[in-house]
Amino acid sequence: MQDFETDGHRARKRFGQNFLSDPNIIRRIIDAIRPQPGETMVEIGPGLGAMTAPLIERLGHLHVVEIDRDLIARLRETYAPAQLTIHEGDALKFDFGSLGADAARPLRIVGNLPYNISTPILFHLAEFAAQVKDMTFMLQKEVVMRMVAAPGTEEYGRLSVMLQYRFRMGRMFDVPPGAFRPAPKVMSSIVRMAPLPPEQLGAQDEALLGRIVTAAFGQRRKTLKNTLREFLDDTDFAALGLDAGLRGERLAVADFVAIANHCAARGRGG
Numbered sequence: 001m002q003d004f005e006t007d008g009h010r011a012r013k014r015f016g017q018n019f020l021s022d023p024n025i026i027r028r029i030i031d032a033i034r035p036q037p038g039e040t041m042v043e044i045g046p047g048l049g050a051m052t053a054p055l056i057e058r059l060g061h062l063h064v065v066e067i068d069r070d071l072i073a074r075l076r077e078t079y080a081p082a083q084l085t086i087h088e089g090d091a092l093k094f095d096f097g098s099l100g101a102d103a104a105r106p107l108r109i110v111g112n113l114p115y116n117i118s119t120p121i122l123f124h125l126a127e128f129a130a131q132v133k134d135m136t137f138m139l140q141k142e143v144v145m146r147m148v149a150a151p152g153t154e155e156y157g158r159l160s161v162m163l164q165y166r167f168r169m170g171r172m173f174d175v176p177p178g179a180f181r182p183a184p185k186v187m188s189s190i191v192r193m194a195p196l197p198p199e200q201l202g203a204q205d206e207a208l209l210g211r212i213v214t215a216a217f218g219q220r221r222k223t224l225k226n227t228l229r230e231f232l233d234d235t236d237f238a239a240l241g242l243d244a245g246l247r248g249e250r251l252a253v254a255d256f257v258a259i260a261n262h263c264a265a266r267g268r269g270g
């Protein structure tokens with residue numbers, strides 16, 4: 001991707017800037033989000049405002065988190081503070097819990113996310129799941145396929161398990177490169193994520209679950225007996241009813257939770 005001038009702004013590769021320019025696609029995304037007046041919503045990376053404008057129109061007020069100072073200056077010129085609250089900085093470090101969402105008005109998070117930080121941003125956002133109603137994102141299709149992948153498939157891995165543990169997720173539709181300026185090299189997809197109720201999550205120690213999942217997928221070709229050596233011995237595999245000769249990709253999210261709770265109960269891997 002070359003640096004590319006759009007609407008008087010030079011798109012910055014380091015900030016993953018591909019701006020939506022197809023009005024039909026923009027309308028489809030906004031319809032999929034279904035913003036309602038008075039909702040608390042934050043858009044990550046508003047850019048030149050392709051989604052920002054129709055969101056403000058429907059909501060009345062929107063929060064945005066943007067890292068690029070030139071784009072922030074443009075947003076300040078275009079929107080009144082009563083319509084738009086601009087949070088200047090890195091979404092990876094932003095405290096999404098600071099936006100005043102509560103049980104009555106849980107937070108909705110949306111964005112055409114910068115692809116170069118998709119995985120870290122998804123893990124960062126997962127930390128705020130308790131305050132969130134839903135999230136609708138555009139991401140590289142390949143990443144969305146990994147997020148929603150089923151056990152036993154090639155795409156199934158750490159990202160699938162850790163997100164499916166916490167969210168109900170669905171791929172909504174694909175967006176071709178031609179819908180952006182400049183056009184990215186890859187297909188994109190829209191994904192919706194809704195946090196599961198806390199009582200459905202089930203892991204007693206989520207940090208331990210994270211370490212187990214990371215270990216299980218660290219060396220994909222190796223069996224659980226090898227990858228989970230630090231956590232489980234033959235007796236544990238037998239107690240859990242799991243075949244130590246399987247690879248991590250065969251296990252369902254519930255299997256990983258059972259392993260983590262078994263280890264927590266035995267004081268392992270803590």
Ligand code: SAM
Pocket residue numbers: 015016017018019020021044045046047048049050051065066067068071089090091092111112113114115117
């Ligand atoms: N929403 C716009 C659209 O759809 O046309 C822009 C999308 S563009 C793919 C990603 C946007 O995220 C850019 O505006 C970019 O400056 C911003 N961005 C990149 N990295 C960021 C970060 N770490 N924190 C906040 N915003 C970031």
